[in-house]
Amino acid sequence: MNPNRREFLALGVGALAVATLPRAVRPRDRLVRRTIPVMGTIAELAVRTRNEEWAQRAIDAALDDLRRVDRTMSRFRDDSDVGRANLAAGHGRVAVSEDTAEVLSAALMWARRSDGRFDPCLGRVSELWHVESRRVPPPMAEVRPLQDGHFYRDLELDLTGSVPYVLLHSRRAAVDLGGIAKGYAVDLASRTLRDHGMFNALVNAGGDLMAMGTDDQGKPWKIGVRDPDHLEQVAAVLEVSDRAVATSGDYLRFFKYHGHLYHHLMDPITGEPWRTHMRSITVEAANCMTADAAATALYGENPVSAREVLARAAPGARVVNSI
Numbered sequence: 001m002n003p004n005r006r007e008f009l010a011l012g013v014g015a016l017a018v019a020t021l022p023r024a025v026r027p028r029d030r031l032v033r034r035t036i037p038v039m040g041t042i043a044e045l046a047v048r049t050r051n052e053e054w055a056q057r058a059i060d061a062a063l064d065d066l067r068r069v070d071r072t073m074s075r076f077r078d079d080s081d082v083g084r085a086n087l088a089a090g091h092g093r094v095a096v097s098e099d100t101a102e103v104l105s106a107a108l109m110w111a112r113r114s115d116g117r118f119d120p121c122l123g124r125v126s127e128l129w130h131v132e133s134r135r136v137p138p139p140m141a142e143v144r145p146l147q148d149g150h151f152y153r154d155l156e157l158d159l160t161g162s163v164p165y166v167l168l169h170s171r172r173a174a175v176d177l178g179g180i181a182k183g184y185a186v187d188l189a190s191r192t193l194r195d196h197g198m199f200n201a202l203v204n205a206g207g208d209l210m211a212m213g214t215d216d217q218g219k220p221w222k223i224g225v226r227d228p229d230h231l232e233q234v235a236a237v238l239e240v241s242d243r244a245v246a247t248s249g250d251y252l253r254f255f256k257y258h259g260h261l262y263h264h265l266m267d268p269i270t271g272e273p274w275r276t277h278m279r280s281i282t283v284e285a286a287n288c289m290t291a292d293a294a295a296t297a298l299y300g301e302n303p304v305s306a307r308e309v310l311a312r313a314a315p316g317a318r319v320v321n322s323i
Contacts, residue, residue, distance in 0.1 A: 015207035015225065015249050015252065016226065016247055016282075017234060018204070018221060019221070019224065029048055029050055029216050030052065031047070031049075032056065032059065034059045036063055038067060039074070039182055039185065039205060041206025042206060043205040044203075045062055045189065045193075046201060048200040048216050058197070061192045062192045062203065063189070064192075065185060065188040065192055066189055066205065068188075069181055069182075069184060072096075072097050072099060073099075073103060075176050075178070081094070081096040085175050086168065086175055088168070089168035089170065089174065090169065093166060094165065095163050095165055096164050097164075098164060101164035103180055103289070104166065105159070106184075106289060107177060108157060110180070110294075110297055111152040112152075114297040114312075116269075118293055118296055118297035119149060119268040120155065121151035121152045121173040122151060122176050122266050123174025123175055123176035125146050125271050127174070134262070135255055135257070136257050143270075143272060144271070146172070146271035147269065147270060149269040149271075151174075152173070154169045155175065156169065180292050180293045180296070182292055183208045183288035183290070183293065186204075186205050186208050186244070186289075186292075187244075190288070193212065194212070198212075200215070207246060207247045208246045208288050208291065209244065210243075210287075211240040211241060211245070213241065221241065222238070222239055223238045224236070224238075225280070225323075226247075226251075226280075228249055228250070228251040228323055229251075235321070235323055236282075236320075236321045238284070238321070243284055243286065244284065244286065244291040245283065245291055246282070246285075247281065247282040247283075248265060248280065248295040248298075249280030250264075250274075250279055250280070251279060251280070265300075274299060274300045276300035278299060281298055281299050281322045282319070282321040283295045283319055284318055285314060285316060286317075291317065294317050298310075298319065303319070303322075307319075
């Protein structure tokens with residue numbers, strides 16, 4: 001029987017949940033938690049500690065990392081690196097931060113090794129569909145010019161100088177790092193917690209999660225994958241320690257029209273939401289940026305093809321659940 005929500009302490013409103021701590025707690029240990037809205041989702045940090053003051057300082061610094069990634073990589077801000085690059089599309093290059101350059105470099109690698117299944121330049125497609133505000137699909141006359149994919153080929157990243165530059169060769173392409181930037185932000189926040197001496201913690205940003213060390217019983221953290229049809233329940237339980245997990249699913253951002261569900265996960269070839277029987281996929285990897293990108297790239301993919309993509313792009317990662 002699957003655990004219900006009484007047996008889980010939800011960290012975030014995304015696709016993952018974390019098991020409630022048992023009654024017995026190690027002497028002087030406690031769990032310090034913080035929650036903030038950031039990157040279009042709810043991020044939560046939980047640190048097992050014997051010194052709350054130190055933990056709060058570590059969490060402050062980790063949250064600064066999440067906010068910095070949001071400021072620099074959001075496509076919804078004209079003053080972010082991504083926003084400025086999109087505004088300059090077809091006109092000229094734009095200087096970006098080293099953080100943004102690192103994420104773009106990884107995103108281009110995933111695009112090439114997944115044959116475009118992962119595409120960091122789907123901004124125009126995402127903007128057209130914008131499932132949070134739509135109630136009907138856009139007309140095909142607007143979808144058709146955005147079909148055939150491989151938008152990433154219009155993205156040029158110049159790392160030869162002291163400052164990274166981005167150039168979009170066509171206005172048809174617009175950078176959208178929604179499938180990878182959250183994972184990168186979780187990695188930064190996790191690294192900051194470790195730098196502050198916090199080695200047993202969780203960082204969760206709407207379904208992109210890093211589980212550091214162990215829980216208060218010295219055991220791997222129990223992570224629940226939400227049931228797409230019953231979000232108050234979990235469909236699977238994972239035990240995770242010093243690994244990242246990320247889930248992509250169709251059940252958190254969508255609208256329904258004439259009985260069909262239109263979700264936020266876009267097919268780069270059709271310019272529409274993926275049409276697949278898969279509801280969600282969860283990937284485990286050494287870092288959250290890899291898990292995030294892999295869960296995006298492999299959504300809707302069959303197991304054989306998924307293993308082939310992972311072998312090319314992230315040999316140490318694996319699919320741990322698909323529904």
